[in-house]
Each structure stands twice: as structure tokens, then as C-alpha cells.
Amino acid sequence: MTNQDTETYRDKVSTIDDEGKRIWVYPKKPKGSYTKAREILAFFLLLFLFGTPLIKINDQPLLLFDILNRKFIIFGLVFWPQDFHLFVLATLSLIVFIVLFTVVLGRLWCGWACPQTIFMEMVFRKIEYWIEGDARNQIALNKSPWTAKKIFKKSLKHTIFYIISFIIGNIFLAYILGVDELFRIMTDPPSEHIAGLSAMILFSGVFYGVFAFFREQVCTMVCPYGRLQGVLLDQNSIVVAYDFKRGEPKGRYTRNQKRENLGDCVDCKQCVEVCPTGIDIRNGTQLECINCTACIDACNSVMKKLKWPTGLIRYASYNGIMEGVKLRFTPRIAGYTSILLALLIITSFFLFGRSPVETTILRTPGLLYQETDEGNIANLYNLKIVNKTHNDRAIELKLKSPKGTIKLVGSDLLVPAGALVESAFFVEIPAKNIFVGQQSIYIEVFSGSELIDEIRSVDQNHLIIVVHTQLSV
Ligand code: SF4
Numbered sequence: 001m002t003n004q005d006t007e008t009y010r011d012k013v014s015t016i017d018d019e020g021k022r023i024w025v026y027p028k029k030p031k032g033s034y035t036k037a038r039e040i041l042a043f044f045l046l047l048f049l050f051g052t053p054l055i056k057i058n059d060q061p062l063l064l065f066d067i068l069n070r071k072f073i074i075f076g077l078v079f080w081p082q083d084f085h086l087f088v089l090a091t092l093s094l095i096v097f098i099v100l101f102t103v104v105l106g107r108l109w110c111g112w113a114c115p116q117t118i119f120m121e122m123v124f125r126k127i128e129y130w131i132e133g134d135a136r137n138q139i140a141l142n143k144s145p146w147t148a149k150k151i152f153k154k155s156l157k158h159t160i161f162y163i164i165s166f167i168i169g170n171i172f173l174a175y176i177l178g179v180d181e182l183f184r185i186m187t188d189p190p191s192e193h194i195a196g197l198s199a200m201i202l203f204s205g206v207f208y209g210v211f212a213f214f215r216e217q218v219c220t221m222v223c224p225y226g227r228l229q230g231v232l233l234d235q236n237s238i239v240v241a242y243d244f245k246r247g248e249p250k251g252r253y254t255r256n257q258k259r260e261n262l263g264d265c266v267d268c269k270q271c272v273e274v275c276p277t278g279i280d281i282r283n284g285t286q287l288e289c290i291n292c293t294a295c296i297d298a299c300n301s302v303m304k305k306l307k308w309p310t311g312l313i314r315y316a317s318y319n320g321i322m323e324g325v326k327l328r329f330t331p332r333i334a335g336y337t338s339i340l341l342a343l344l345i346i347t348s349f350f351l352f353g354r355s356p357v358e359t360t361i362l363r364t365p366g367l368l369y370q371e372t373d374e375g376n377i378a379n380l381y382n383l384k385i386v387n388k389t390h391n392d393r394a395i396e397l398k399l400k401s402p403k404g405t406i407k408l409v410g411s412d413l414l415v416p417a418g419a420l421v422e423s424a425f426f427v428e429i430p431a432k433n434i435f436v437g438q439q440s441i442y443i444e445v446f447s448g449s450e451l452i453d454e455i456r457s458v459d460q461n462h463l464i465i466v467v468h469t470q471l472s473v
């Protein structure tokens, strides 16, 4: 939506000048009810982000994204590569949810819950205001010569920025490695954790670079979600919007002046001065707008001073402003909702139906059968057991048919909670019991007295494996 006849502002990014140089944004400190609400939400989200790696359920982390070992724990549920189908379904559901959410509520996520916005606006920017003052003071400081005071302020700011970046980097590592492993990296001799320490330094450096220098460019140039807004939003999407019907034609406010031919926008540019991405929302919905609501607060405070109704900039859709219509349940929304519901039902079905202990048996490749001294035919199998529960499991394999024995290579099978154990075993069958060249076998997997899995080589529908022993007489 736009109130301008020409849209030349769309030809370039607001923070890059005609020569392609960066225009540094000095947003004025926002104040108001929306900013307060965002501060409260940010506090709880930061608490969650920093506190979650420390929370354990049954000695397992609440959230873990161990990419290296391909093990994921989400709210206590353990996922392994064997659950890849769940990962695909959950990712599809998330994508459809994001699309639906954006179609209805625009970039609400960006303004209120995105970690980039929260860290930038609620942590780093606040420290900057505290050390260097509001926008005007920051501009003056940057233009001033390098005095002892300026060196002190800049050093203090960047030291604090790096320390916080280091903490953020470690928190992200804690989500990947687990807090115990992170503690080991910190306390063991550095030579034992070269990779871990390198990751720590790299993460800290990236976060410092992003929040000290790159800043809003992440949202306008890097973030794929931001780039998708053009195709996701439509005229019914609720976004931070300027009510051009009420505001135009804009004109400066003069005491006692009649505004018969003017709208309510007094062209004070307060909405522009607070914008952390350096845009003028009065031009219409733009790629750079992260829906941070700072301009709503700024404009509301101007309207309150003039004793005019607030909401000249507010959450609204284009159709809401043009026609005064509320949010409509459009066919597009109905379509995305149906797809999302279907995906959620399918994901739940697989999630709640999955086996707590999963066994995969594969015949060891490249090995022929062996004949033992007792007159048995033996084949070697590889075994993988994933224990997705919170209790250690002692596993026992029994050969149900044909008559024969299973001999484990190594000690008994004890699979710790949330862990994967690999082993191998021989299936030995008396040669007199084998009547065909390819003998199907049937193995039962027990945990204590509980039968937890059955593996039949003849069961073509078995999700894990079809075992062909290829025993020969
Ligand atoms: S236009 Fe308003 S909501 Fe959008 S980024 Fe700027 S201040 Fe935030």
C-alpha cells in the first residue's frame, strides 16, 4: 500500500546511498505502550533462551540439537535419524504455519519474537543508549574527535558487546552440544577441545559482528523470511500501517491554524526518527519494515499531545484502511489452514505411534555363511538399538524361528536412556533345520520380560528391515 504516486523509494534499500555506501541508522529511543509490552515479552523470551539449556528432565536436556551426533531432544522427546520422516513432516508443518501466520498477521514474529530483533533492540541498542545516549548524542559522539572520553565510551561499549556476544555464542553451543559438554570444553585443557573452542570463538565473533556492525542489514539483506514478504502478504494481511486516508494530505502543525484541507499527519517525522531500519512507514508497506511498532508509539505520543485520536499508525490491513473491513477469512487462509491441519494430524499420528525402542538389524555385508564345529550354519548381523526413553534398557534378542541360537559379539546389551548402541551377533542354526537356500528368520527383541520389537525377514511391510539370511546347506 502506498500514499505516493511514484514509488522511487522502492528502487533502493533505505540504508544504502546512491553510491552504494552504508547509511548508518541512528534510531531515536522509542517509548510507549507497545515498546513496554515488547520489553516484557523480550524479558521472558530471553529468560527462556538462556534458561532452557540448564533444564533437564530425567537427566536429559529439555532441548538439544546435537547435529554432530544426529540426536535431537525436543521437550524431553528424543529423536534420532530413524525419525527422519517426523522431521520432514514437522518441517513442512512449520513452513505452512509460517506462511499462514504471515498471510494473516504479517511480520508479527519479526517485531516481537525474532532473536535478531530482541537482541538488537532490547539488549545491544539499550546498552548503546545507556553508554552513548540517544540518537543525537550518538551522532555527535561519532563526529567528535577521538578524546579520552570518546575512547572510553567506545571501548566500554564494544567490550560489553563482545562479552554479551560470547555469552550468546555459548548459549547457542549449549543447545548443540549440551550444557555438560560445554562445561567440559571450558574446564578441560584447551588442547582437548580444539574444535569446541574454535566454534566458541567463531560463534562469539559472528554475533559480535552482527550486533555491533551488521545490525538491521540482517533483516533487509540476509533473512530469507524478510525477502518472502512480497509473496506472502496480501491486502488483507495485518501489518504496521499508516492510515493514509486519515493522515493525507500531510502538513506541518501550526497552533490555531485550521486544517480543513489537511489530514492528521503533522509531518513531524517522529515515526521516521525512531525506525531502526531507517524507513518512512508513510510510504507504505516496505521490505525493510520489521513491524517493531516503534513508529506506532512515536505517532501515538504526537497524537496524544495534540489531543487527537491515536492510531494514525497502527496494526491494520490495506483493506482495513481503505474499506474499514476487519480481518476476513479468505479462501487463501482457508486453504493454508486445511493443509496445516492435515499435516498436524499426520505428524501427531506418527509421533504418538512411534516405537520407544527401535531396532535395526542388517546382515553384515560381504560375509558368507560359516560352518561351525558343532555342525551349525552361522551368519553375522549388525545391530543398532535406539533407546528413546528416559530409562536405561537391558535388551535381549531371541530367535523365535527356525530353531537355533543368537550369540552376541561382546557383552550384554545395555542401552542407556536416550542413547544409540551398536553391536553385532551371530545367528546359528543347525544345518539339519535348513531346507531352503534362503532361510527366513524371525527375531524377538525383549527389554526385561517385555517384548518391544519383532523382526521378521519375511515381513515385507516391516518398517526397519527385511532380513534374508542366505543360509546354504
Ligand atoms: S516502519 Fe515502524 S514498524 Fe516498521 S521497522 Fe520502522 S519503526 Fe518499526
Ligand code: SF4
Pocket: 242, 247, 264, 265, 266, 267, 268, 269, 270, 271, 272, 282, 298, 299, 300, 302, 312, 313
Ligand atoms: S509521527 Fe505521525 S504525525 Fe508525525 S510524521 Fe509520523 S505519521 Fe505523521
